Amino acid sequence: MAKAIQEVTLNRSEDIPFDKLELSQQNVRKIKAGVSIEDLAEDIVLRKLLQSLNVRPILGENGEETGRYNVLAGGRRYRALELLVKQKRMAKTEPVPCIVKRGGDTSAEDDSLAENVQRVDLHPLDQFRAFQTLRKQGLGEEEIAARFFVSIATVKQRLRLASVSPRLLHLYAAGEMALEQLIAFSITNDHVRQDQVWDTASRSHAREAYYIRRLLTETAIRASDRRAVYVGVEAYEAAGGIVMRDLFEQDQGGWLQEPALLEKLAVDKLKADAETLKSTEGWRWVEAAFDFPYGHASGLRRFYGKQADMTRDKLARYDTLKAEYDKLQADYAAAQGSSEETEKQLVDLGAELDRLKDRPFVFDSEEVARGGVFISLSAGGELKIDRGFVRPEDEPKAEAEASGDNVDGDIESATGGAVSTNSAPPAGDQDEEEGDGPDAS
Known part of the structure; x- marks a missing residue:
């Protein structure tokens, strides 16, 4: 005889005035983590309540319902609502959507644990793409950061990761690439080059993030290169040059992706400086x-x-500054402890003395x-x-x-x-x- 299929009956949703709710001590979440209560309250102001609270009726001595309810799951949301009430931004009788559980075979602790454990965090790639969608909808990086309580740098990083080659994003989503590897690829926007480097790394079995960065930058020039410093990165970019930047690690200004352009700009600038020197001197x-x-x-x-002689005024200025510098230095050497203000004064005085001597x-x-x-x-x-x-x-x-x-x-x-x-x-x-x-x- 076939076993009858048991139909599932779900708990009903009810709107319960906030002042009828109490935070249950049986809620398993005891340690603060994630977005702060203050930030969560601001998010509720912006988006309203996105998730219902999970509650059970508080029973009297004879087992009858008292009209009050214990919040078993959603304690952080409850505290955020409580904060809004204290700030007089929400009425204490405001109806709150709640899932009400009456009876059942599981305990309050069991339900609270399940509500937290069975929750699946958003995959990082989904978050990257969601930020990208918001950006395309017209939200600026600062506005996105404010809405989700993260730094602007974090938003820039997420947007950069979402712009990596679709092929590599598919590998990351499938678990065939680690986040550290994806981050390494994000230093360039060239999808063809990203795919080529992944193929090279895959064949050599050297897939570490540092190796991927090295392959991506091997034909580029550091922004700290003397030619780049001489020309200036802004001038290079104004001429159409592309700069690869690493938003996740210190990159000392990045890498200039077009060496031939940089070389031409440096040669032209050097020639122009030579002509200027020749004509002026x-x-x-x-x-x-x-x-x-x-x-x-x-x-x-x-x-x-x-070397040109100092004018009388500059010589007098030099003597005054030198005496001030020597006295300050002697006093500082005799003093106990350090002083950032005094050290800055010494640096400033020394710089001005050098300018006077550099005739x-x-x-x-x-x-x-x-x-x-x-x-x-x-x-x-x-x-x-x-x-x-x-x-x-x-x-x-x-x-x-x-x-x-x-x-x-x-x-x-x-x-x-x-x-x-x-x-x-x-x-x-x-x-x-x-x-x-x-x-x-």
Whole structure:
């Protein structure tokens, strides 16, 4: 004989005034976790209550219902509603949708545990795509962050992950790719390149996130590269260049994806700086390159300028600042403990003293008319300017005949780079000149 199928009867939903509800001590959730009660209350203000409370009637001594109810599941929602009542943003008699359970074969603790344990969290990819949908609907990143009580950086990260290659997102959803790997792929928006790198990593069995990042960036140039610093990332992007950024780890400014464009921009800027230097200072020639080979100035005569004297006002200013700096430094050394404010004062004073000492060098106009300059790039991306070189063929004829100097003065230019601001005499001579600079009368 076939067993009869038992029909399921669900618990009924009722609207119960909030002041008739009490938080049950049989609720298994005791430890605070997740969104704060304050944030949950704001979410209820925005969206109203999205989930009913699970309650049981409170019975009197004779087993009769008292008209009050214990909240067994939904304790955080209850506390959020309670907060809104205290803030007078909701009436204490406001009807609250509740699932009411009367009787049954399970205990209150059992129901509370089931309500929490059987809940399945949203898959991360579903959240990424939901944020992406909201963005397409016109919500800004700041508004999305405010609505879901997360940081703007988190929203940017989720949106970036949702934009990874559909093929890789499918692998992630199927459990064939870890979140760390997906994050590594998010540094570029090039889906073709992402798929190519995944195929390469899969064949080599090296699928670690660091290896994926290395493959994706192997043809790119760091934003900290001296050419990138010299040109400027903003100028590179204005010229149509693409920058890959890692929103999940420190990337030191990212990676410039088009080396050829960066090289052209750097060369053009270096040439323009060379022409400007030549026209403003009057040099006969200016050689420009990222780097020059060793011995590039061999056979050239070197001459040096003289550092301009300080004006009377600047000298007085220097002496005042130097005395203030020395006193502050001595007092700080004698004091116990550290002080960020004093350290900042010392740094500011030292910077101003350096600016006063960093005076331009003045060169003889006749020497400038026959001399030249080498400009290149420093390791930090600043211009390195070496002034004061004379080729043998540019020497005055009388001096050249007297010396019998027939050295060929051709200079080979290079393609490389480093930067300073002014040429200086040999170490010994320059030290001797600078030693009396600021303190000279």
